[in-house]
Amino acid sequence: MKPRMTQRLKRGVVKVWAAGMLGLVATGGASGAVVFANGGAPGDAFTNAGGTNQGQAVGATGWYYNNVRNSGVAGINTDYARSGNGSANLTTTIGPGGASSKADIEYLANAVQFNGNWFANGSLGSFSALTGMQYDWYRNSSSTNNSDQHPAMRVLLDLDGNLATTGDRGGLVFERAYNVGGVVPTDTWVTESIGATSKLWNFGLGLGTEFDIDGDGTPYDTLAEWQASGRMANAVILGFSVGVGSGWGPFDGAADNVGWTIASQSATSNFEVSSVPEPGTLALLGLSLVGMGFARRRKQ
């Protein structure tokens, strides 16, 4: 009986080690971070039936389910596994007309909560230092919203760099419709890299929506054109946002591996669901580690 038990424990330890190694490979590099859902498997879901934006912190990660309204849903779960077991699942149900659903997941600098939603109260760096953004997105073919829509990615900005003045807050939005265009792929993950030549449209910033920043007659200007404008010279980055809605109608999909590069510093977040071991498994692991310790000592 005794040797058999030892074998089983050792196999358990190897399994734990293997899982740990896989985790390291999935995150890749010091800048990669795994962002876990609140609670264990199969993940979490934040929703709000009302029409006023509401949010919820994703642990202490700096990420927030935010701007959720009219039964939009944001959560990290195992519905669409990517780079591990999970991703950020984003769902809208109501619309496209009327009080339609919206749901975002956002990384915000020094966020503070106000009336149930979250707002940045800090800066991640100068807008001029932003060289790229990237993310993976997924559109389930069950979605009935416009076929060119997918989770959008935005950089959130404060135009004059003065956080005390908030009327100049807003963002630049990446959507395929204003870049490659056309019907987006469904039931498959798409990796999007946003750089100097990617076309972005703005909301807010005290400029009005879809502002023509270089005055050439079209509002969908590239990241490089936005950064070349004197109006944007003092702009700072408040955070990053990936989301769905409003005005979409039924959509189900996801996002994962959301990242950006500011002043040559890259950051990427992989949304995952923690497989919280049951107490019995933990006790077994503890025993096996103690056993390994004894074994090592005996060899020496």
Ligand SMILES: [Ca+2]
């Ligand atoms: Ca993931």
Ligand SMILES: [Ca+2]
């Ligand atoms: Ca300001």
Ligand SMILES: [Ca+2]
């Ligand atoms: Ca333009």
